[in-house]
């Protein structure tokens with residue numbers, strides 16, 4: 001479902017990241033750990049079609065991600081990849097429901113599942129609320145809901161628990177795992193959060209620079 005092979009990337013030539021290969025079947029989960037600056041977010045961005053590797057290949061469901069360009073890549077990402085950023089990337093002037101409908105609009109998929117997802121994430125009662133009125137934990141759950149709204153084949157989460165207290169962090173990890181299992185999606189979480197490490201045993205560590 002998600003395969004990354006021989007990836008190479010650097011921002012400055014003498015600081016090449018050492019990037020392990022990744023091969024995840026549908027429903028498999030992976031934690032990418034590593035110290036600050038080791039390139040975890042960089043790798044996640046490559047897997048999500050946001051940053052082209054200098055070398056190597058990423059395949060998602062058989063499609064070579066970077067053989068797609070521009071609008072085609074955007075469309076593929078919208079349909080197949082759900083990304084949860086460290087800080088919730090949701091549009092604050094809009095309501096929770098409007099944010100989710102927007103995700104469906106951009107991917108061209110129907111929006112009939114919104115209520116179900118909000119219920120499962122425990123934020124259905126916030127459907128008509130403006131995002132600005134939500135707590136951080138609620139806002140993070142909205143960004144998860146938005147990432148899941150299109151039933152993605154791959155779910156990528158960058159430090160999804162970083163700004164959450166213990167109770168919310170546990171809820172968010174549990175929800176991500178449950179939802180990935182439900183969609184039979186490959187799940188990749190980047191984290192240095194010990195609270196997450198205990199929940200997913202399949203782990204790779206970003207090495208130092210090569």
Ligand SMILES: Nc1ncnc2c1ncn2[C@@H]1O[C@H](COP(=O)(O)OP(=O)(O)OP(=O)(O)O)[C@@H](O)[C@H]1O
Pocket residue numbers: 011034035036037038039040041042043192
């Ligand atoms: N756009 C960029 N241009 C130049 N250097 C960058 C850019 N983005 C990141 N870097 C550098 O590349 C390195 C890796 O960054 P990255 O965000 O991928 O690491 P990380 O492992 O996710 O770190 P953290 O755990 O602190 O979020 C850092 O030294 C960072 O300063």
